[in-house]
Amino acid sequence: MTESSERLYCNACEMRLNSALKDVDTASLEAIDTTKACNAFKKGHVIFEEGSAPKGIFCIHDGKVKVYKTGDEGRDQIVRFAKAGDILGYRSLVSGEPYSVSAAALEDCVVCFIPQATFFEVLKSDEHFPMTVIRLLSGELQRAQKQIVNLAQKPVRERLAETLLILREVYGTDDGDSAALAVKLSRDELASVVGTATETLVRTIADLKRENLIATDKKKIRILDLEGLIHAGNLQD
């Protein structure tokens, strides 16, 4: 599943500068560097799985990752998208429980693993890191609560429009085509972000295409009318 990658050094890691490890002190960085392991994950492969015991945290060096939770009937619900610089798995680690979510690579990834002991060591010794973790959790909680309201109150069409805008926000657009979302998701995956059945998602996408708000070519989605999509999502204004 995972093949170990060439050695990476946090000091030299340009990703670190816009990550949670940006302000970590030199000693902590050293500790991380000497204990971490770097792994490559092929597209689709699971990085960690709901229900298993956390042994450390994951820091995405390269690639895109979905974080999802599996419902009773086996249907997945994507709860977060992560990218290079993001850290994963720390929530379960601090609560000392099995993972409450799974993470899988949306494309080929390189992910560093920082062992539990090191993580807690940094949490204890670094002056700023606890506050960083607090802010990360705080941001995730806020987004989760917003998603709760959306799922409870908004129709599929609006949720889809907002999802597309969020994907654009998080992952950006293709080089050379600023309308094309830089992330490729299957219809199933898109449905499990929006929280609907795949067929409903397909039909709703077809609606947005018919209205010339978006265009699709296989998994590539282009946003043709940003304002229109914002409007379709019933956002601000």
Place this chain on the structure above:
Amino acid sequence: MTESSERLYCNACEMRLNSALKDVDTASLEAIDTTKACNAFKKGHVIFEEGSAPKGIFCIHDGKVKVYKTGDEGRDQIVRFAKAGDILGYRSLVSGEPYSVSAAALEDCVVCFIPQATFFEVLKSDEHFPMTVIRLLSGELQRAQKQIVNLAQKPVRERLAETLLILREVYGTDDGDSAALAVKLSRDELASVVGTATETLVRTIADLKRENLIATDKKKIRILDLEGLIHAGNLQD
């Protein structure tokens, strides 16, 4: 709206012992005690409101509180229930943004207000408090993510069953009637926990009554068949 209550001392506060302030050191406790303000809130009154700027955190000394978010169409969605010993409003404080949720008293409450400066001071000086906050946020995030999956995948009936079980878990049952939930919610409020229309909620409650899983008398809800309700919620087994 709020009337200041008689002075309370954290040292002597029995609620503190099962709260986030349990392990706070003496100096911090002192700082909290000398800067905090205690207020009484009548049932229904708002403790803080989504969109306004946080000035500190709230510590519930007595009473039950709902935390909710208002959707675009003005419908509320309850995202959390709080009780004596719980602290509120710290999420917005640490992220330095306006409140992303509102809080209101479900019954007459006494709530202490700890100013921002004190909160951050304790966060900095107390050895354990940052970790406590991390764990609180972590727990809330986990519950929020579970709720996301429920809203996306479970029908109203199952969500209602689970909601009743959660209310029992959080607030317990009446003295002398271990089947009766200790919290009284309006149908509107119950609907805005479950995430459905009031009429649908009423009908679904009627269903559960017809099946002798619960009984109601005004706002009082009695759980007649715990196993049955667990089953109706499609939980474990």
Place this chain on the structure above:
DNA sequence: CGAGCGATTGAAAAGACTCAACCACCGTGG
């Protein structure tokens, strides 16, 4: 070329929402 998977479409059914009416209870004011 054929198997298989993901995407799409159609049709029917289920679930939930809205609108409207009605009921029951409660407190107020005459």
Place this chain on the structure above:
DNA sequence: CCACGGTGGTTGAGTCTTTTCAATCGCTCG
């Protein structure tokens, strides 16, 4: 004391959204 009005709760009917099941399509890969 009782009629009144208001609020919250309940019920009914119809509609709309969304789901489900089934079938088809298109593409990729062996």
